[in-house]
Amino acid sequence: MNGQIGVYFATNRTxxxxxxxxxxxxxxxxxxxTDIEPRWPDKIVQLNATKPMGFEDNTFDYVFTEHxxxxxxxxxxxxxxxxINRVLKPGGKLRIxxxxxxxxxxxxxxKLTDTQKAYLKRAAWSDKSKAEVPHPTPCFVVNWFxxxxxxxxxxxxxxxxEETLTAAMYEVGFNPIQRCELMxxxxxxxxxxxxxxxxxPGFLAxxxxxxxxxxxxx
Numbered sequence: 001m002n003g004q005i006g007v008y009f010a011t012n013r014t015x016x017x018x019x020x021x022x023x024x025x026x027x028x029x030x031x032x033x034t035d036i037e038p039r040w041p042d043k044i045v046q047l048n049a050t051k052p053m054g055f056e057d058n059t060f061d062y063v064f065t066e067h068x069x070x071x072x073x074x075x076x077x078x079x080x081x082x083x084i085n086r087v088l089k090p091g092g093k094l095r096i097x098x099x100x101x102x103x104x105x106x107x108x109x110x111k112l113t114d115t116q117k118a119y120l121k122r123a124a125w126s127d128k129s130k131a132e133v134p135h136p137t138p139c140f141v142v143n144w145f146x147x148x149x150x151x152x153x154x155x156x157x158x159x160x161x162e163e164t165l166t167a168a169m170y171e172v173g174f175n176p177i178q179r180c181e182l183m184x185x186x187x188x189x190x191x192x193x194x195x196x197x198x199x200x201p202g203f204l205a206x207x208x209x210x211x212x213x214x215x216x217x218x
Contacts, residue, residue, distance in 0.1 A: 015060040016189065017087070019049050019080075020068035024195040031064070050076045055087045063088060064193050066097040067208070069165075074158045082172040090217040094174060095190045097182065100209035101161040104145060107138035115202040122200070162209060174213030182210055 018026045021033040021044050034047035047053060049065070050072055063084045069077045084094050107120060123141040148156045166177050182205045185191045190212060196204050 016062040017060045019065040058089045059087045064095045085173045088215040092215045094213045097210040101159045169213045177213040180210045
């Protein structure tokens with residue numbers, strides 16, 4: 001463990017790990033903010049979630065990660081889930097939010113909500129050129145979404161659906177698993193965590209699915 005992490009554990013009783021903080025700081029709420037490329041090294045600890053995390057077994061009560069796992073190949077995502085399970089205490093909880101493949105498929109329905117229409121119009125030209133598409137269609141959105149960030153290593157690598165993600169969570173030792181609304185939880189420690197502010201109103205909820213899984217007790 002590096003010095004930053006040592007200081008954190010020396011001054012905090014509740015162990016809560018935030019993976020992939022980006023620009024969302026949860027430190028004021030008692031979380032250890034981490035990221036592969038910290039924007040603020042004095043506030044965010046460097047952590048590569050695709051590799052062994054370096055924490056001891058059964059360290060944390062909670063782990064939260066939002067829109068991170070889709071930036072890894074499937075095998076790396078499962079490895080991250082396994083590492084998260086390892087560092088959680090028995091009975092500890094993971095809250096994970098990521099894009100839902102079904103939201104892309106739903107854009108092909110005949111009747112779209114106002115939010116879907118607005119998302120379609122915005123996302124169809126969300127490439128580097130910012131060249132607006134005369135007739136935005138779901139095809140443009142799907143192509144953009146599945147390669148978002150390309151050719152950067154941080155580009156989208158694998159978009160999950162509910163069946164695939166929950167199967168991976170069960171496989172590594174989470175049970176029970178429940179689907180939650182964005183920003184809502186039965187556990188006060190896990191409420192209001194997602195960074196809704198980074199997208200126009202309704203967009204993050206539209207594209208995301210959120211689950212909470214509990215580490216199986218021996």
